[in-house]
Amino acid sequence: MDEEVPMEKSKMQQLMDKILSGDRRAFAQGISVIEDRRKGWQELLNEAYKNMNDHALIIGITGPGGAGKSTLTDKIITEYRKLGKKVGVIAVDPSSPFSGGAVLGDRVRMGTHNTDANVFIRSLGSRGCIGGISEGTKRVLYLFKTFDFDVILVESLGVGQDETEITNFVDVTLVALVPGFGDSIQMAKAGIQEIGNIFIVNKSDHPDAELFTNQLKFSFGDMPVEERPPIINTVASEGKGMNELMGAIAAVVPNEYARREEKARRRIHIEIESEVLEKVMDITRDIIVQKAQIVFDSENKITPYDVAAEMIEGISFQEK
Amino acid sequence: MRKIRILVAKVGCDIHERGALTMMTVYRDAGMETIYTGRFQSEEGVVNAAINENVDFISVSDLTGSLVIICKKLMDGLKEQGAENDIHVICGGIITDSDREQLEAMGVLGAFGTGYPAEKTVEFIQDYMKDKLD
Ligand SMILES: Nc1nc2c(ncn2[C@@H]2O[C@H](COP(=O)(O)OP(=O)(O)OP(=O)(O)O)[C@@H](O)[C@H]2O)c(=O)[nH]1
Ligand SMILES: [Mg+2]
Numbered sequence: 474m475d476e477e478v479p480m481e482k483s484k485m486q487q488l489m490d491k492i493l494s495g496d497r498r499a500f501a502q503g504i505s506v507i508e509d510r511r512k513g514w515q516e517l518l519n520e521a522y523k524n525m526n527d528h529a530l531i532i533g534i535t536g537p538g539g540a541g542k543s544t545l546t547d548k549i550i551t552e553y554r555k556l557g558k559k560v561g562v563i564a565v566d567p568s569s570p571f572s573g574g575a576v577l578g579d580r581v582r583m584g585t586h587n588t589d590a591n592v593f594i595r596s597l598g599s600r601g602c603i604g605g606i607s608e609g610t611k612r613v614l615y616l617f618k619t620f621d622f623d624v625i626l627v628e629s630l631g632v633g634q635d636e637t638e639i640t641n642f643v644d645v646t647l648v649a650l651v652p653g654f655g656d657s658i659q660m661a662k663a664g665i666q667e668i669g670n671i672f673i674v675n676k677s678d679h680p681d682a683e684l685f686t687n688q689l690k691f692s693f694g695d696m697p698v699e700e701r702p703p704i705i706n707t708v709a710s711e712g713k714g715m716n717e718l719m720g721a722i723a724a725v726v727p728n729e730y731a732r733r734e735e736k737a738r739r740r741i742h743i744e745i746e747s748e749v750l751e752k753v754m755d756i757t758r759d760i761i762v763q764k765a766q767i768v769f770d771s772e773n774k775i776t777p778y779d780v781a782a783e784m785i786e787g788i789s790f791q792e793k
Numbered sequence: 794m795r796k797i798r799i800l801v802a803k804v805g806c807d808i809h810e811r812g813a814l815t816m817m818t819v820y821r822d823a824g825m826e827t828i829y830t831g832r833f834q835s836e837e838g839v840v841n842a843a844i845n846e847n848v849d850f851i852s853v854s855d856l857t858g859s860l861v862i863i864c865k866k867l868m869d870g871l872k873e874q875g876a877e878n879d880i881h882v883i884c885g886g887i888i889t890d891s892d893r894e895q896l897e898a899m900g901v902l903g904a905f906g907t908g909y910p911a912e913k914t915v916e917f918i919q920d921y922m923k924d925k926l927d
Binding site: 498510581 | 794795796798817818820821822823824825826827828829830831833834835837838839841842844845846847874875876
C-alpha cells in the first residue's frame with residue numbers, strides 16, 4: 474500500500490480556503506497581500522484565478538473627478554440591497570505621484586452601508602496608474618470574484634484616454650458626466666462613446682443639464698441608432714433617476730453577458746501580455762542604460778537601432 | 794510594496810472636520826494611504842470599515858470630549874472580531890490627563906492633544922511600523 478503523505482497546505486492556500494468560506498477578514502487581508510505584492514502574492518493570485526466564479530454582475534463606474542461617481546455608487550448599492558443582493562465595491566482614487574500616498578475619500582459618500590454586513594467596500598489607491606484600470610485593481614477584482622457577491626461595483630477615475638481597457642474587466646460600464654463645459658465635453662471628444670454601455674448625466678439639477686444632455690445625444694449622432702447608448706439623467710445626491718438607471722442596467726445586462734466569453738479571451742491576452750512586458754522591462758532596464766551610454770560615447774558610429782537589434786536577438790535566442 | 798494604511802474616523806455628532814482633513818493630507822504626504830469614513834459614523838461602522846479596508850490604524854479625532862467612550866467601543870469591537878492585534882487605535886483631540894490614563898489602560902496606542910504637531914504623529918506611526926513592513 475502506498476503511504477499517503479498528507480500534504481501540508483501552504484499559507485496562501487489556507488488563506489484562500491478561509492476566503493472561500495466567506496471569512497471577510499481573511500478576504501480583506503488577501504486583498505492587501507495582492508495589492509502590496511506581499512510574500513506569496515503570486516500564489517494567492519493564482520489561487521484566486523482558479524477559484525473565481527462568474528456569479529456576480531460586475532459594473533464599472535467611470536467619469537471625471539467630482540462627477541458624482543461615489544454618490545451614484547452609494548445609491549446603486551442601496552438599490553441592490555433592496556433586492557437582497559450582496560454587494561462588493563472597489564473604489565479607486567488617485568495616489569500622489571510625489572509621495573506614493575493617497576487620500577481615499579470615496580467611502581465618505583457610502584457611509585450608510587458601513588454597518589451592513591452584506592456590503593463590502595474597499596478603497597484602493599491607483600498607485601502609479603493614471604486613468605484606466607491599474608494592475609492592482611485588476612488583480613484585486615479576481616479575488617472579489619471568489620467571494621460570494623451578487624454584484625461588484627468598480628469606481629474608477631476616468632480621464633478620457635485609455636479607458637477602453639476597463640470594459641474588458643466589467644460586464645456593464647457606466648460613464649458619469651456632469652453638465653458644464655469642462656472635462657465632460659473633453660471626454661465626449663476623446664471618444665468615450667465607445668466605452669459606455671450607459672451614459673449618466675448626473676447633477677441634472679444644474680441649469681445646463683438639458684443643453685448638455687442634448688450635446689451628448691448629438692455626439693452619438695454618427696453611431697447607428699441601435700448602438701447608441703442610453704442617456705440617463707440623475708441627481709445622485711437626492712436619489713433622483715435611480716429607477717431609470719437600474720432599469721437601463723437591467724436592460725443591457727443580457728447583451729453584455731453574451732459578450733462575457735469574448736471579454737474573457739481578451740483579458741487573458743491582456744494579462745499574459747502585461748506580465749511578460751513588465752518582466753521584459755524589469756530585465757532590460759539596466760542594460761538599456763548601459764547601452765545608451767555606449768551609443769552616446771560612440772558619437773553616432775553605433776546607433777540605437779544597432780543596439781536594439783542586438784538585444785532583440787538575445788531575446789529571440791532564449792525563445793528557441 | 795507594503796503601504797501603511799490609516800482609517801481616519803469621525804464618530805458621533807462632532808461636526809468639526811478640519812483636524813481630520815489636515816491629518817489625512819499629512820499622512821498622504823508621508824506616503825501612507827489614508828481612508829476617510831466621513832462624519833457621523835457609529836463605532837460599529839468604523840470597526841467594519843477598518844476590517845474591510847485592512848488598515849493598520851484607526852485614527853479617530855473628536856473635539857467633544859467623548860474620546861474615552863468612543864475608543865472603548867472601538868477597542869471592544871476590534872476584540873470581538875479578533876482584530877485587536879492587527880488594527881491599532883490612535884486618537885487626537887481634547888484629552889485630559891485622566892482621559893489619557895484611561896485610554897492607555899484600554900490599549901489605545903497613542904493619544905495626541907489638539908496642539909500636538911502632525912509630523913510627530915507621523916513619526917510615531919512610522920516608528921511603530923518600522924519592523925512590521927515585510
Ligand atoms: N448638485 C448636485 N451635487 C451632487 C450630485 N451628485 C453628487 N453631488 C455632489 O458632488 C460632489 C462630488 O461627488 P462624489 O460622489 O464624491 O463625486 P466622485 O465622482 O466620486 O468624485 P471623485 O471620486 O473625487 O472623482 C459631492 O459634494 C456630492 O454631494 C447631484 O446630482 N447634484
Ligand atoms: Mg469618488
